Amino acid sequence: MHQFMAARGFDNYDQLYQWSIEQPEQFWDALVAWCDVTFDGPPTATLQHPDRIMHAGWYADATLNYARHLLRHEGPGEALVFSGEDGQRRAMSYDQLRQEVAAVAEGLRQAGVKQGDRVAGFVPNCPEAIIAMLAAASIGAIWSSCSPDFGVHGVVDRFGQIEPVVLFTANDYAYNGKQFNCLATVGEVVAEVPSIRKVVVFPFASDEISLDAVPGGVAWDAFRMAGAELSFTPVAFDHPLFIMYSSGTTGVPKCIVHGHGGTLLQLLKEFVLHCDIGPDDRVFYFTTCGWMMWNWMVTGLAVGATLVLYDGSPFYREGRVLWQLAQDEGLTVFGTSAKYISALEKAGVRPRDEFDLSSLKTVLSTGSPLAPESFDFVYDAIGSDLQLSSIAGGTDIISCFVQGNPVLPVRRGEIQCRALGMAVAFFDEQGNPLLEHRGELVCTRPFPSAPVGFWNDPDDQRYHAAYFETFPGVWAHGDFAELRRTGGIVIHGRSDAVLNPGGVRIGTAEIYRQVEKLDDVVESIAIGQQWEDDVRVVLFVVLRSGVQLDDGLRDRIRRVIRENTTPRHVPAKIVAVADIPRTKSGKIVEIAVRSVVHDEVVKNTDALANPEALEYFRGLEELQSA
Numbered sequence: 001m002h003q004f005m006a007a008r009g010f011d012n013y014d015q016l017y018q019w020s021i022e023q024p025e026q027f028w029d030a031l032v033a034w035c036d037v038t039f040d041g042p043p044t045a046t047l048q049h050p051d052r053i054m055h056a057g058w059y060a061d062a063t064l065n066y067a068r069h070l071l072r073h074e075g076p077g078e079a080l081v082f083s084g085e086d087g088q089r090r091a092m093s094y095d096q097l098r099q100e101v102a103a104v105a106e107g108l109r110q111a112g113v114k115q116g117d118r119v120a121g122f123v124p125n126c127p128e129a130i131i132a133m134l135a136a137a138s139i140g141a142i143w144s145s146c147s148p149d150f151g152v153h154g155v156v157d158r159f160g161q162i163e164p165v166v167l168f169t170a171n172d173y174a175y176n177g178k179q180f181n182c183l184a185t186v187g188e189v190v191a192e193v194p195s196i197r198k199v200v201v202f203p204f205a206s207d208e209i210s211l212d213a214v215p216g217g218v219a220w221d222a223f224r225m226a227g228a229e230l231s232f233t234p235v236a237f238d239h240p241l242f243i244m245y246s247s248g249t250t251g252v253p254k255c256i257v258h259g260h261g262g263t264l265l266q267l268l269k270e271f272v273l274h275c276d277i278g279p280d281d282r283v284f285y286f287t288t289c290g291w292m293m294w295n296w297m298v299t300g301l302a303v304g305a306t307l308v309l310y311d312g313s314p315f316y317r318e319g320r321v322l323w324q325l326a327q328d329e330g331l332t333v334f335g336t337s338a339k340y341i342s343a344l345e346k347a348g349v350r351p352r353d354e355f356d357l358s359s360l361k362t363v364l365s366t367g368s369p370l371a372p373e374s375f376d377f378v379y380d381a382i383g384s385d386l387q388l389s390s391i392a393g394g395t396d397i398i399s400c401f402v403q404g405n406p407v408l409p410v411r412r413g414e415i416q417c418r419a420l421g422m423a424v425a426f427f428d429e430q431g432n433p434l435l436e437h438r439g440e441l442v443c444t445r446p447f448p449s450a451p452v453g454f455w456n457d458p459d460d461q462r463y464h465a466a467y468f469e470t471f472p473g474v475w476a477h478g479d480f481a482e483l484r485r486t487g488g489i490v491i492h493g494r495s496d497a498v499l500n501p502g503g504v505r506i507g508t509a510e511i512y513r514q515v516e517k518l519d520d521v522v523e524s525i526a527i528g529q530q531w532e533d534d535v536r537v538v539l540f541v542v543l544r545s546g547v548q549l550d551d552g553l554r555d556r557i558r559r560v561i562r563e564n565t566t567p568r569h570v571p572a573k574i575v576a577v578a579d580i581p582r583t584k585s586g587k588i589v590e591i592a593v594r595s596v597v598h599d600e601v602v603k604n605t606d607a608l609a610n611p612e613a614l615e616y617f618r619g620l621e622e623l624q625s626a
Helices: 002-007 013-022 024-034 066-070 096-111 127-138 152-162 181-194 260-274 293-305 323-329 338-347 372-381 461-467 508-514 552-563 590-597 611-617
Strands: 045-047 058-059 076-085 091-094 119-120 142-146 165-170 170-176 178-181 198-202 217-219 240-245 257-259 282-285 305-310 333-337 362-366 387-390 392-394 399-403 423-427 439-445 475-482 490-493 523-532 533-543 573-576
Touching: 002 013, 002 045, 013 024, 013 552, 024 045, 024 260, 024 282, 024 508, 058 260, 066 260, 066 293, 076 096, 076 127, 076 323, 076 573, 091 096, 091 240, 096 127, 119 127, 119 152, 119 181, 127 142, 127 165, 152 181, 152 257, 165 257, 170 282, 178 181, 181 198, 240 260, 257 260, 260 293, 282 293, 293 305, 293 533, 323 333, 338 362, 338 372, 338 523, 362 439, 372 387, 392 475, 399 439, 399 590, 423 475, 461 475, 490 508, 508 523, 508 533, 508 552, 533 552, 552 573, 590 611
Parallel strands: 076 305, 119 142, 119 165, 142 240, 165 198, 198 217, 282 305, 282 333, 333 362, 362 387, 533 573
Antiparallel strands: 045 058, 076 091, 170 178, 240 257, 392 399, 423 439, 439 475, 475 490, 523 533
């Protein structure tokens, strides 16, 4: 970041940032040169439509291939290292990765897969998933994946919309010490999605593969064509690369399409500049193949880094398995969720006291706002000389609007900065920009990783409705957030989950930060309940084992909220529940809980990791009285 800034004659990040949003063509061209992006066919224009975000026309007429850039590094250095719950370790060099991608790509060609066809993965986070994705991308096919913990309906809701022709799957997977078979689910999925002609099965948690239950099933080793030459199909800058999915908790998931060029440029910017990651780095992110952080992580191959993969429970061995991995593999970058950091603290796990983390330079956190107390915990219990990089963006843009910066200070409770090339602002309800006041996180100018479109949305009606109806021509992201005078950002929660008692907008994260300071509270979720022509705040809490929710604890909860926020944040009702529903990527779902409390239908429980938890919120007597 410092070198890039200095090479352009800027003295500080604020100057660089302003240039990046005021002169977007100059900035992105500079990034293309800095990161050695190779166009097979040169662009005729950098940006055709600077006045719009949707279909802005980045790098018109250019051709390139995402997979070519991820596989441009050669040699015996480790590209991928896989570790499972049981401690098994597999490593693959860049040379081996290139050979494997070539073999599977030729298998796809032999299976009749063409440019633009969809190839899907029902896969754990393992080398085969990355190989299959790169093989598909190398021939111009479109990759889409979800993790094997999805049920049949959740998979069909996704893959049924995009009609893949080939499906990759593991025979099974392991989680928290137990093995789960994938092939029975896959058999039902194939019956529901008739476009799937072939199912490629690889061994994972066990070596046994039975293809009897899988129509069109073929073993991985029989599918791959050993000795094939690696080649890449040049495609247009906006040619579809990934189809990714909204959480789907309010209906059938939206199928969000991202292109080769925009994904590559945006993520190279984040890896090289905002994360300072290069060939000497060993990068880990706890993710599944159903979360965008998997797509984000794999792009680290483009800078020559080693990717360290883990599949299983992050809390295996009482939350220590990932820190053993960090020590054994010499991780330099450790990525996780804010909830994981909070859970470590609650469990009393102090990684630096048990493991050698001297190689670690960066901790990345996303998924939900990172509480100020979690900043304290990371610097006390993980490492005192780290860049703690809280980041926020989403599947919608396959990247970040706001994120870390290795040349700026880390301030407690704040995301460090707005990302280069992203014209981020915070609007009130009338569309006026705000400073040090809570508002809607928006982006006012084009950026290359805006979706190519939504699948099966030829007139872009759903695409437009998702982001541009609140403020015409401006991307409204759905986060309730605040820009500080420091340049830092605080996310206060999702806009659609904002509480509105007495007409005052309150972010749920502001409440969670206070409640979860209490040792007796493991986790919480807040909603607005319609009550007597207004909205009242209701707080649900999951308590530590053996703790009872009595009047004394309710008073302590209300007191810590009142003393650290405002009286309007104080819940009218506090109710104990056994569990909180969350998405497959670990995000709590306020909207689904609110719907259950109001006796409304939750449209798609298959999107939830633990849909049974919704029952704890149904028909509660405590919510029927003042």
